Amino acid sequence: MAAKSASLIRARRLWTDTPFGEAAVSFFASRIATISFIVLVIICLGALLAPLIAPQNPYDLTKLSILDGELPPFSVGGDGFLFIAGTDDQGRDILSAILYGLRTSLSVGVISTSFALVFGLTMGLISGYFGGWVDAVIMRIVDLQLSFPAILIAMILLAVLGRGVDKVILALIIVQWAYYTRTIRGAALVERAKEYSEAARCLALSNARILFVHLLPNCLPPLIVIAVLQIGHAIALEAALSFLGLGVPVTEPSLGLLISNGQEYMLSGQYWLTVFPGVALLSTMVAVNLVGDQLRDVLNPRMKA
Amino acid sequence: MIVYLINRVGQSLFVLSAMSLIVFVGIYVIGDPVQILVSPEASAEEIAQVRRNLGLDLSLPTQYLRFLSGATSGDLGSSFVYNESAIVVILRHFPATLELALAAMFIAIALGIPLGVWAGIRSETFSAKAIMAASTVGASLPTFWVGLILIMCFAVYLGWLPASGRGATRSVFGVELSIFTRDGLAHIILPALNLALFKVSLVIRLARAGAREIVGQEFIKFARATGQSPARIVLGHLLKNIMIPIVTVLGLEFGSVLAFSVVTERVFSWPGMGNLLVRSLFLLDRPIVVAYLMLTVVIFVVINFTVDVIYTFLDPRIRFSAKAG
Amino acid sequence: MRAENILEVDGLQTWFHTRKGVIKAVDSVSFSLRPGEILGLVGESGSGKSITGLSILGLIDPPGRIVSGEVRYKGRNLVGLPEPEIRAIRGRNIAMIFQDPMMTLNPVLRIDTQMRWALAAHEQVDKNAARARSLEVLRLVGIAAPEERLGSYPHELSGGMRQRIAIAIAMLNKPDILIADEATTALDVTIQAQILSEMQNLCAATGTALIWITHDLSVVAGLADRVCVMYAGRIVEQGLVDDVLDRPMHHYTEGLIGSVPSMNARGKPLKQIAEITRSLFDLPSGCAFRNRCPKVIAGCSEPIPVLERNGHQFRCINPPVPAP
Numbered sequence: 001m002a003a004k005s006a007s008l009i010r011a012r013r014l015w016t017d018t019p020f021g022e023a024a025v026s027f028f029a030s031r032i033a034t035i036s037f038i039v040l041v042i043i044c045l046g047a048l049l050a051p052l053i054a055p056q057n058p059y060d061l062t063k064l065s066i067l068d069g070e071l072p073p074f075s076v077g078g079d080g081f082l083f084i085a086g087t088d089d090q091g092r093d094i095l096s097a098i099l100y101g102l103r104t105s106l107s108v109g110v111i112s113t114s115f116a117l118v119f120g121l122t123m124g125l126i127s128g129y130f131g132g133w134v135d136a137v138i139m140r141i142v143d144l145q146l147s148f149p150a151i152l153i154a155m156i157l158l159a160v161l162g163r164g165v166d167k168v169i170l171a172l173i174i175v176q177w178a179y180y181t182r183t184i185r186g187a188a189l190v191e192r193a194k195e196y197s198e199a200a201r202c203l204a205l206s207n208a209r210i211l212f213v214h215l216l217p218n219c220l221p222p223l224i225v226i227a228v229l230q231i232g233h234a235i236a237l238e239a240a241l242s243f244l245g246l247g248v249p250v251t252e253p254s255l256g257l258l259i260s261n262g263q264e265y266m267l268s269g270q271y272w273l274t275v276f277p278g279v280a281l282l283s284t285m286v287a288v289n290l291v292g293d294q295l296r297d298v299l300n301p302r303m304k305a
Numbered sequence: 306m307i308v309y310l311i312n313r314v315g316q317s318l319f320v321l322s323a324m325s326l327i328v329f330v331g332i333y334v335i336g337d338p339v340q341i342l343v344s345p346e347a348s349a350e351e352i353a354q355v356r357r358n359l360g361l362d363l364s365l366p367t368q369y370l371r372f373l374s375g376a377t378s379g380d381l382g383s384s385f386v387y388n389e390s391a392i393v394v395i396l397r398h399f400p401a402t403l404e405l406a407l408a409a410m411f412i413a414i415a416l417g418i419p420l421g422v423w424a425g426i427r428s429e430t431f432s433a434k435a436i437m438a439a440s441t442v443g444a445s446l447p448t449f450w451v452g453l454i455l456i457m458c459f460a461v462y463l464g465w466l467p468a469s470g471r472g473a474t475r476s477v478f479g480v481e482l483s484i485f486t487r488d489g490l491a492h493i494i495l496p497a498l499n500l501a502l503f504k505v506s507l508v509i510r511l512a513r514a515g516a517r518e519i520v521g522q523e524f525i526k527f528a529r530a531t532g533q534s535p536a537r538i539v540l541g542h543l544l545k546n547i548m549i550p551i552v553t554v555l556g557l558e559f560g561s562v563l564a565f566s567v568v569t570e571r572v573f574s575w576p577g578m579g580n581l582l583v584r585s586l587f588l589l590d591r592p593i594v595v596a597y598l599m600l601t602v603v604i605f606v607v608i609n610f611t612v613d614v615i616y617t618f619l620d621p622r623i624r625f626s627a628k629a630g
Numbered sequence: 631m632r633a634e635n636i637l638e639v640d641g642l643q644t645w646f647h648t649r650k651g652v653i654k655a656v657d658s659v660s661f662s663l664r665p666g667e668i669l670g671l672v673g674e675s676g677s678g679k680s681i682t683g684l685s686i687l688g689l690i691d692p693p694g695r696i697v698s699g700e701v702r703y704k705g706r707n708l709v710g711l712p713e714p715e716i717r718a719i720r721g722r723n724i725a726m727i728f729q730d731p732m733m734t735l736n737p738v739l740r741i742d743t744q745m746r747w748a749l750a751a752h753e754q755v756d757k758n759a760a761r762a763r764s765l766e767v768l769r770l771v772g773i774a775a776p777e778e779r780l781g782s783y784p785h786e787l788s789g790g791m792r793q794r795i796a797i798a799i800a801m802l803n804k805p806d807i808l809i810a811d812e813a814t815t816a817l818d819v820t821i822q823a824q825i826l827s828e829m830q831n832l833c834a835a836t837g838t839a840l841i842w843i844t845h846d847l848s849v850v851a852g853l854a855d856r857v858c859v860m861y862a863g864r865i866v867e868q869g870l871v872d873d874v875l876d877r878p879m880h881h882y883t884e885g886l887i888g889s890v891p892s893m894n895a896r897g898k899p900l901k902q903i904a905e906i907t908r909s910l911f912d913l914p915s916g917c918a919f920r921n922r923c924p925k926v927i928a929g930c931s932e933p934i935p936v937l938e939r940n941g942h943q944f945r946c947i948n949p950p951v952p953a954p
Contacts, residue, residue: 144316144319144320144323147320147605148560148564148601148605149560149561149564149565151561151564151565151567151568152564152567152601155567155582155583155586156324156327156328156331156586156594156598157331159331159586159594160327160328160331161331232445236445236447239447239449239450240447240448240449240568243449243568243571244567244568244571244583245583245587246583246586256447256449259447259449259450259453260449263453263572266453266456266457266461267456267461267468271457274450274453274454274457275454275457278447278450278453278454281447281450282442282445282446282447282450285445285446285447286441286442286445288445289441289444289445290441293441429692522733523728523729523730523733523734524733524734524735524736524737526689526728527726527727527728527734527735527796527799528736528747528748529689529720530687530689530720530721530725530726530727530728530800531720531721531725531747531748531751531799531800531802531803532717532718532719532720532721532722532748532751532752532803533721533747533748533751534717534751537747537750537751541739541747542736542739545736545738545739546736546737546738549738
């Protein structure tokens, strides 16, 4: 009877009363965050659907006409095609190149961050579970790695690994995982000191149970926040690495590589080759960072004023 | 203090050897620098000769041991490309990078602290909100792209400043520096601005957070109640309090500025260590890469140490506990 | 009579305009101060006593604002003075010290620097003259070995020492009036007693008038000549200390006196004032205390005039001691 009425009450609860609903409501309370979120959704859709919505497949050489080369924005090509963002020297539509570039940039950012999250989380849990010398060794590695700028480590790694999307992802995983490990271990120390952990230990619950059932759910919000902001970092890092010629291969140019390719034409006034991919990169970064900032404010009560 | 120092140094030595090992093995695995160095027409005999000269005919462990024994006496091997001691090559490029990084730090502080303090003490004004919005966008700007835009605006279209390279240098205490010549100054403005941008938003945020916290403190109210001028209150009372966290963070960030100067140096063809590093990575010039890493680690250790010292100097509370303990 | 008042606060209203509404932190407050007099300003937290002190010095920051009223120092209205002119008065003519001795001094500056700056705000002084004056004042507030203290940082000193130094800084420019906002509240009782008696002597010796802001009626009883009791932004009662404490004419004052633990009434339960202060956003019309008052009558919801008996002013139409 009691169970039945409880379930009834639960069913009648509005979705805004769930923790997720509450977070969503306070997230969209900010106009800037809402706009950023919408922009981010549009960017993601554009990247995801690039093959469908891009006016041209920029890497299908049969579709390119050298006669359409180096056209400024809003030029009409030989077959009456409008190049909104202009073309490069091979007659490639820059808008299409940007959409495809976004695809590469975003997937590198998201994939590397996800793997780094999983790996970092695992290491953090291992560190927290075993403690002792395992913990000491893992944390020493984390400290060492975090004391060096990510770009330096990534550069050296890529010099060793060579170019390639998979290699960039691997390098980004390696430079990112330590953040999560440190966060979850830090959280583990904090949570361990809290009363419910104490209570769980008094109930003689196993270490693993405390870790997975109690610690993990409590650590998730800050981890999500870090992960979102870290996607932004990863995209920026990939762009910088590709710009240096250490990142993705020329066959799959990301936004960074597009900017780098446009660099030499900039001095002769073909600004659209660098400016538009840059604007796309900038918008992505700003949107990701603003969404991440707002998530941090919403999910992390400690940061609230 | 001494224990702490030894600990630091030991830790750094460990990092050094770990990094050098990775680079050693890595570059050994990925390619043969000899193939890049010799001309395509070189005979097998000549290639073998070059290989012997560079010590690349030995087994990897032997090479590494050789390197280690050299490193302990301060010799990091000779560059494959320049035929000079790698340390010498790196140090020759070091002043340009240091100069650029310091100029960038200077700009970041000179812009960031006034803007941040203003945004902190007048947080309700429109200008303060504009500053914060700009700093959010600034934190998201891709450095290298901004560099290109700067070149496009100020060098290509306006023609005010040179687009790339380093200007004339003048020897200051035996170090070739360009900031003391007019030409040099013109050349360093854009790259320094570019590199600074990366830290300005950080300084603004730190200064704002600090100013907001301090301005509500009772000692500020007390100073106002004694009739001290706003200038004295901000420059005397407030600034000294917020400088502590800013100096700490900036000091620790100096290393990342040095590292990030790699990107800026590429954009502006700045003849510094970063440019050298990227070139050497492409040419598989292992001794240069290793020497760069060594120097970076040494710089990091020095920075961390210096920050600790400055911190103690700025905050009497810490000085006191150090004296007592 | 009026001419010899050094400070007259007249109809002072300091309001805070917030998003939730207007907070009338100080509402129609009037009192006066004679040279060398010690005035106690008593009330619970949120009663507006600190804001009154800050208003006198023009230290109210947005969203707060002095909406109306005058603060006359030697006959000159300070409200609405341009910032440089009121700044010339702060510290030199009217000084103020605050509650927390940990936080009133700048933690990263040496005492001598802080004292020199406070002096330099009002006159050109060289380092030696500043030092001489600082030493003189430090001795005046009872600090032993003042030479050593000058070279110290605040964290090296005890709480009592810090508050003495704050008082010394306030006295540097020989002000006519010192406003002390809960200046001894955070200190040990013994230190508090010391500082209180020193303040009494100091004021007598220098002729400085003192406004002592506190929530502690027992402090005022031993220190002040006259007392103002504030409640919800208004002065509900003011008069000579003996008059007010012996024959309170407002139920709030009576309640305050009743809740002071006294040595004579050991073992008896302490009295307390029922309920808590209303939010300052929705003050009832008429007497603000009436929801807590034991003797409410019909007229209490009407605006209450200031009544007076032999210089003893009160805002209560049904006072505890009936008017003769």
